[in-house]
Amino acid sequence: MEQVILVDEQDSPCGVMEKMQAHEEAKLHRAFSVFIFDLDGKMLLQQRALTKYHSGGLWTNACCSHPRPDEATPAAASRRLREELGFETPIQKIFDFTYKAEFDNGLTEHEFDHVFVGLYHDAMQLNPDEVADTAYLSMDEIAKALTNTPEQYTAWFHIAFPKVANWYQANFQAYLTQQLS
Numbered sequence: 001m002e003q004v005i006l007v008d009e010q011d012s013p014c015g016v017m018e019k020m021q022a023h024e025e026a027k028l029h030r031a032f033s034v035f036i037f038d039l040d041g042k043m044l045l046q047q048r049a050l051t052k053y054h055s056g057g058l059w060t061n062a063c064c065s066h067p068r069p070d071e072a073t074p075a076a077a078s079r080r081l082r083e084e085l086g087f088e089t090p091i092q093k094i095f096d097f098t099y100k101a102e103f104d105n106g107l108t109e110h111e112f113d114h115v116f117v118g119l120y121h122d123a124m125q126l127n128p129d130e131v132a133d134t135a136y137l138s139m140d141e142i143a144k145a146l147t148n149t150p151e152q153y154t155a156w157f158h159i160a161f162p163k164v165a166n167w168y169q170a171n172f173q174a175y176l177t178q179q180l181s
Contacts, residue, residue: 004029004066009098011112016069020053026100026108029066032077033113033156034091035164036062038121039180041172042136043164046085048154049132054103057132059145060154061164064113073114081118085134086125090179091118094167101155115160117167119179139165 004022006015007030022029036044046063050056063084067076077091093116100110124134137145146153146161 002066003069004031005069007112009112011096019066020107023054023107023109026102026110028098028110028112030073031064031066031109031111031113032073032080032116033064033160034062034077034081034116034118035160036081036089036118036120037168037172037176038136039119039176040136041168041176042138043142044120045135045137045142046131047133047135049128049130051129054105054107054109055154058154058157059135059152060157061160063130064156074116077114077116084127084130086127087120087122089118089120091116092175094171095163097160097163099156099159101159103155109156111156113156113160115164117164117175119176139168 002019003016004019005013006017006027008014017027044062045059047059048055048057063080065080067073078088082088093114096112096114098112102108146158
C-alpha cells in the first residue's frame with residue numbers, strides 16, 4: 001500500500017495516508033514535478049499511460065509523483081525519473097507551489113509540489129505502465145498547445161508551466177552554462 005506524506009501549507013509533515021485515500025479526501029500532501037530540458041532548451045513532455053488512475057493519455061512534464069514517508073523529495077524525484085523514463089540526470093529545485101485540482105473520477109490532487117529541473121538528451125527506456133509517449137517541444141510550441149488544445153494537458157501542467165516558463169526566461173541560459181561547465 002503506497003503512502004503519501006500529509007503536510008500543512010508550509011510543507012511541514014503532519015502524518016501519512018494511503019495514496020488513494022488522500023486523493024479521495026483531498027488531503028494536502030507532498031509531491032514533486034520534474035521538468036527536463038535538452039541542450040537546445042526544448043522541454044521533455046510525457047504522455048501519461050492510458051491506464052493511469054487519473055489524467056491517462058494527457059501530456060505533462062517529464063515526471064511527477066510523491067515522495068515516500070522518510071524519503072527525501074530530491075531522491076524521490078530522481079527515483080521516479082528512473083522508474084518512468086529509465087534515465088538519471090542531476091536535478092535542481094527551482095520553486096514550489098500548492099494547487100488543488102478535482103477530476104471527473106471523484107479524485108482530487110491537493111499537493112504541495114516541489115518543482116525540479118534537469119538536462120537530458122539521450123536514449124530513454126519508457127515504462128509502459130507509466131508513459132505512453134514522449135516529445136521534446138520548444139517553450140513557444142508548448143504555450144501555443146496549451147492555448148489551442150488545453151484538454152490534452154494535465155491540470156497541474158497548466159498551473160506549473162507558466163511558472164517554469166518564467167524561470168526558463170530568467171535563468172535557463174545560466175543554468176545550462178553551469179551544468180555544462
